[in-house]
Amino acid sequence: MRIIRKPADLRRRVHQAKRRGKSIGFVPTMGALHAGHLSLIRHARRDTGLVVVSLFVNPIQFNNRADLRSYPHTLARDARLAFQAGADLLFVPSAREIYPSDFQTFIEVTRLSRRWEGKLRPGHFRGVTTVVAKLFNLVQPDVAYFGQKDAQQARIVRQMIQDLSFDIRLEVLPTVREPDGLAMSSRNRRLPSEARRGAPVLFQSLQEGKRLIEWGLRRETAILRRMRQVIRQVPGVRIEYIAVVDPESLEPLRIVKGRALLLLAVRMGKTRLMDCCEVR
Amino acid sequence: MRIIRKPADLRRRVHQAKRRGKSIGFVPTMGALHAGHLSLIRHARRDTGLVVVSLFVNPIQFNNRADLRSYPHTLARDARLAFQAGADLLFVPSAREIYPSDFQTFIEVTRLSRRWEGKLRPGHFRGVTTVVAKLFNLVQPDVAYFGQKDAQQARIVRQMIQDLSFDIRLEVLPTVREPDGLAMSSRNRRLPSEARRGAPVLFQSLQEGKRLIEWGLRRETAILRRMRQVIRQVPGVRIEYIAVVDPESLEPLRIVKGRALLLLAVRMGKTRLMDCCEVR
Numbered sequence: 037m038r039i040i041r042k043p044a045d046l047r048r049r050v051h052q053a054k055r056r057g058k059s060i061g062f063v064p065t066m067g068a069l070h071a072g073h074l075s076l077i078r079h080a081r082r083d084t085g086l087v088v089v090s091l092f093v094n095p096i097q098f099n100n101r102a103d104l105r106s107y108p109h110t111l112a113r114d115a116r117l118a119f120q121a122g123a124d125l126l127f128v129p130s131a132r133e134i135y136p137s138d139f140q141t142f143i144e145v146t147r148l149s150r151r152w153e154g155k156l157r158p159g160h161f162r163g164v165t166t167v168v169a170k171l172f173n174l175v176q177p178d179v180a181y182f183g184q185k186d187a188q189q190a191r192i193v194r195q196m197i198q199d200l201s202f203d204i205r206l207e208v209l210p211t212v213r214e215p216d217g218l219a220m221s222s223r224n225r226r227l228p229s230e231a232r233r234g235a236p237v238l239f240q241s242l243q244e245g246k247r248l249i250e251w252g253l254r255r256e257t258a259i260l261r262r263m264r265q266v267i268r269q270v271p272g273v274r275i276e277y278i279a280v281v282d283p284e285s286l287e288p289l290r291i292v293k294g295r296a297l298l299l300l301a302v303r304m305g306k307t308r309l310m311d312c313c314e315v316r
Numbered sequence: 317m318r319i320i321r322k323p324a325d326l327r328r329r330v331h332q333a334k335r336r337g338k339s340i341g342f343v344p345t346m347g348a349l350h351a352g353h354l355s356l357i358r359h360a361r362r363d364t365g366l367v368v369v370s371l372f373v374n375p376i377q378f379n380n381r382a383d384l385r386s387y388p389h390t391l392a393r394d395a396r397l398a399f400q401a402g403a404d405l406l407f408v409p410s411a412r413e414i415y416p417s418d419f420q421t422f423i424e425v426t427r428l429s430r431r432w433e434g435k436l437r438p439g440h441f442r443g444v445t446t447v448v449a450k451l452f453n454l455v456q457p458d459v460a461y462f463g464q465k466d467a468q469q470a471r472i473v474r475q476m477i478q479d480l481s482f483d484i485r486l487e488v489l490p491t492v493r494e495p496d497g498l499a500m501s502s503r504n505r506r507l508p509s510e511a512r513r514g515a516p517v518l519f520q521s522l523q524e525g526k527r528l529i530e531w532g533l534r535r536e537t538a539i540l541r542r543m544r545q546v547i548r549q550v551p552g553v554r555i556e557y558i559a560v561v562d563p564e565s566l567e568p569l570r571i572v573k574g575r576a577l578l579l580l581a582v583r584m585g586k587t588r589l590m591d592c593c594e595v596r
Contacts, residue, residue, distance in 0.1 A: 043481060140426045141445070141479035147420045165421070166480075173481040199421035200446075201323060201453040 037119045039126045043174050046127050050086070050176055058085025062177035063123075064168060067091040068108040068222035072212040074121040076181040079209055081122025088175050089123040095131055097163030108222060127175070134170065142166050145192045145199070148286055152277055152299055153188050153310070164189055165196050172202055180204050185211040185219050187297060187312040191286060211311070213239065219311045231304040234270035238300055241266040242313035245280070245298045249315045254292050256280045267302065276301040276308070283314060317399045319406045323454050326407050330366070330456055338365030342457030343403075344448060347371040348388040348502035352492040354401040356461040359489055361402030368455050369403040375411055377443030388502060407455070414450065422446050425472045425479070428566055432557055432579055433468050433590070444469055445476050452482055460484050465491040465499050467577055467592040471566060491591070493519065499591045511584040514550035518580055521546040522593035525560070525578045529595045534572050536560045547582065556581040556588070563594060 040046050050060060061084030063076045080087045091114055098104035118126050142162050149161040182190045190208045197204055212220045217239030227235060241263045248259050259280055267273055280289050283297040301310045320326050341364030343356045360367045371394055378384035398406050422442050429441040462470045470488045477484055492500045497519030507515060521543045528539050539560055547553055560569050563577040581590045
């Protein structure tokens, strides 16, 4: 149970653990931990010998400075929660340490980054894959844990692991939700109370889409029409995208045949919310 | 002494060696081995416990299809030379294995790739860093060996290792030359005999530049003027670039103060030749 700030220190401890035959589990986070993160940490605790949690608010994945500035910083609370959930090491590097002034190396997963979040937040996924690869090299995990909630991110990280032959198993774990269905997110705490009351409509819309597909509806347009109707029950929700996509390519499915992924991003006031749901 | 084609097979052998406490030395090549490569392999043999040599003509670093098609393939000879020099494993993957059809992840070192080779061969360094990172992840070496001759490449790989925190020591070893000074290169064998006789003029030009700087000449323009004069003694040599640069930033030095790197690329008929020289 230790907070580590220096990459060299992290490396020494990871090497030590590996020499003792321990496997390494890794949960990368930007802090502001919630039940979704804790579920990842608990899985890592169960599966691996040394559980490393990183806490780094990655500046290069924010395309919006205001969003970066307002991102919550709650280290003392995060450390307590992470250790309670089973973390061995909390890696909290400085931005200077991760991005020295001459930093200039970037990783891009091209096709999968084009649509959805990638389109609305130019450079976002380049920032994600770059920092995740760097953290992979620092932590050298056997297993890395990501949440299904950021479905496009998880898919992109999987592609990067495969394309660059990282010797890492990726575990993507189910979205953890509030009792009313709202997906856990660090951004939820920014919702004014009225918006918070309306926010479960995202989950309801996804559930409706899933039900329709399971009942045999196949046409994208019909599925999305009904999903939009559900969202419109709550005033003040602006849809940024809503889509039925192939879970591998993330390209829109005109007709659902096998598996499908429902993706959804909205704005409620100044807060962006995303959610998704897989249908088999 | 074994030729390996499958990444999984390579991984198994590397893991085995690591468990036995052996350090891993890695020499990435595109085959057509010459004395420069063999010097890298011998150094790896001396310093590390398992010497892995890769032989992969990386399609994505060729911006010119004719150059890719005409690149020499001499596996039997390469294998014999590599093993004689001390290689334990020769990793010879197929292009399909390295780049499956859905491959889409690329690494770019931005600022250092802009000039010189990067400018003349768009996408070249992106191809180099992408395949080198992938090979690093497959081989997981403790030490990687590169030749100083491709000075910009070596500098870019060093930047990538640092920026992405690869846990790898980079050894950049001196250029090996023919008795007349011509730097060893797989492309030398394509030189018609007259061009081959004139080719040492590159080395002579670099030596002249070095001498001038050591004698106290500081102004870039004066140094380059004299270096160009040396090259012009041989007809039919077209200079692509000739530069006095900072060895860290690779940016041109108007006035030489501390260390400097002399870079040179020419065309002789259809063959491109590069050479360089560091001055302290």
